[in-house]
Amino acid sequence: MDGTPLVLDNGSGSVKVGYAGELEPKVVYENIYTALRASRHEPSKAAAEALQRSNARLHVMDHGIVSQWEGLVEVLQAALEEMKVDDPSQHPCLVTEAPLNPTVHRELLVEKLFEEMQVPSVQVAHSGPLALYATGRRTGLVVEVGDGVAQTVPLYDSYVIFNAVRRRDYGGRDLTAYLGELLSRELGYKEALANEVWWTQLQTVKERMCRVATPQSLPTSEGPKQHEYKLPDGKVLDWEQGLLSQCTEALFQPGQHLKLDEEAEGIQKMAAGSILDCSLDIQKDLAGNVVLSGGSTMFPGMCERVQEELQRLLPSAVKAKVTRVGNPTCAAFIGGSILASMPDVRKSFMTKGEYMEYGAAFIHNKSVSLTKPYLTC
Numbered sequence: 001m002d003g004t005p006l007v008l009d010n011g012s013g014s015v016k017v018g019y020a021g022e023l024e025p026k027v028v029y030e031n032i033y034t035a036l037r038a039s040r041h042e043p044s045k046a047a048a049e050a051l052q053r054s055n056a057r058l059h060v061m062d063h064g065i066v067s068q069w070e071g072l073v074e075v076l077q078a079a080l081e082e083m084k085v086d087d088p089s090q091h092p093c094l095v096t097e098a099p100l101n102p103t104v105h106r107e108l109l110v111e112k113l114f115e116e117m118q119v120p121s122v123q124v125a126h127s128g129p130l131a132l133y134a135t136g137r138r139t140g141l142v143v144e145v146g147d148g149v150a151q152t153v154p155l156y157d158s159y160v161i162f163n164a165v166r167r168r169d170y171g172g173r174d175l176t177a178y179l180g181e182l183l184s185r186e187l188g189y190k191e192a193l194a195n196e197v198w199w200t201q202l203q204t205v206k207e208r209m210c211r212v213a214t215p216q217s218l219p220t221s222e223g224p225k226q227h228e229y230k231l232p233d234g235k236v237l238d239w240e241q242g243l244l245s246q247c248t249e250a251l252f253q254p255g256q257h258l259k260l261d262e263e264a265e266g267i268q269k270m271a272a273g274s275i276l277d278c279s280l281d282i283q284k285d286l287a288g289n290v291v292l293s294g295g296s297t298m299f300p301g302m303c304e305r306v307q308e309e310l311q312r313l314l315p316s317a318v319k320a321k322v323t324r325v326g327n328p329t330c331a332a333f334i335g336g337s338i339l340a341s342m343p344d345v346r347k348s349f350m351t352k353g354e355y356m357e358y359g360a361a362f363i364h365n366k367s368v369s370l371t372k373p374y375l376t377c
């Protein structure tokens with residue numbers, strides 16, 4: 001596989017790594033920096049304190065921003081080791097980033113890839129547009145909700161309409177924490193969220209049993225993955241329990257449920273805002289091609305609910321049609337894999353020579369721009 005570009009979808013919850021041209025990542029690694037790994041370095045004071053409190057799990061990324069750079073390098077190195085990539089200097093590297101991140105974040109990412117991972121060339125692409133490419137479409141609105149970031153990205157003929165992109169810092173990790181809060185409030189559980197076993201159980205309950213409440217006029221065809229879950233004290237949660245659908249309300253009213261700013265927009269308002277910020281002549285095309293991506297759109301009832309709420313916020317002549325990508329957690333990887341396979345895109349990668357000559361900020365001259373088409377053929 002020498003010379004084949006690597007694709008790194010660097011998410012807040014997990015890193016998906018594989019080769020360009022492949023339809024799924026070879027390795028999916030939790031983006032977690034364990035105490036074992038951290039102890040091999042000098043952890044920062046904040047990191048050391050967090051380790052003591054949290055029973056050894058540190059997230060490498062919070063809401064799309066790397067907070068533990070040495071942790072990221074460790075996670076990536078471990079992933080490449082598992083893929084049996086002996087010599088990363090043979091593989092150009094396409095890495096994803098959330099839209100509207102600070103520019104300095106992208107520069108640091110590039111620096112780490114050149115200095116510590118020894119890759120020969122780098123390209124950075126936003127995850128939202130990649131998810132649309134994974135569906136084979138060039139026009140549509142991506143609503144992506146992952147572990148730490150919610151984003152809405154309109155594309156027309158593969159151009160990203162930059163001024164209409166929206167991003168908010170909430171996602172599946174916040175839902176897991178909110179589920180813990182609901183269980184504590186309604187059923188009396190007092191376990192700390194830092195308790196790793198409890199956190200894993202909450203995440204399992206969320207992924208297997210939570211659902212999105214849909215209007216009665218729109219019964220969902222999707223059922224739960226599991227109907228009952230036995231909690232540590234023997235109490236049984238069943239699918240009908242109201243808190244299981246209340247949990248996901250946080251995506252629609254984050255201000256109310258996630259202790260965010262009262263004005264924080266839910267995903268339906270972000271989606272409507274992104275469409276209405278685009279010119280009138282393309283609004284129908286965008287609304288008719290709304291694509292959900294990211295692990296936190298996998299709740300039963302999600303498509304129906306987003307479609308219903310979005311329709312209410314749009315003019316009646318603009319009809320919303322919402323579908324979900326086939327593999328929501330891997331769509332950005334698949335889109336990146338398609339992109340990195342294109343010879344024209346490969347030519348746009350920033351080389352190590354350019355990095356040495358001009359520094360990491362040169363990536364802003366090279367990156368696949370949000371205002372130029374990603375796909376040219």
Ligand SMILES: Nc1ncnc2c1ncn2[C@@H]1O[C@H](COP(=O)(O)OP(=O)(O)OP(=O)(O)O)[C@@H](O)[C@H]1O
Nearest residue numbers: 011012013014146147148149172207294295296298
């Ligand atoms: N079946 C499911 N139902 C609901 N949530 C799920 C399901 N599967 C995974 N998730 C949640 O999706 C999130 C991970 O999604 P994803 O991999 O798209 O995010 P990420 O790329 O790591 O993060 P981000 O894109 O926000 O930086 C986690 O919070 C996980 O608990």
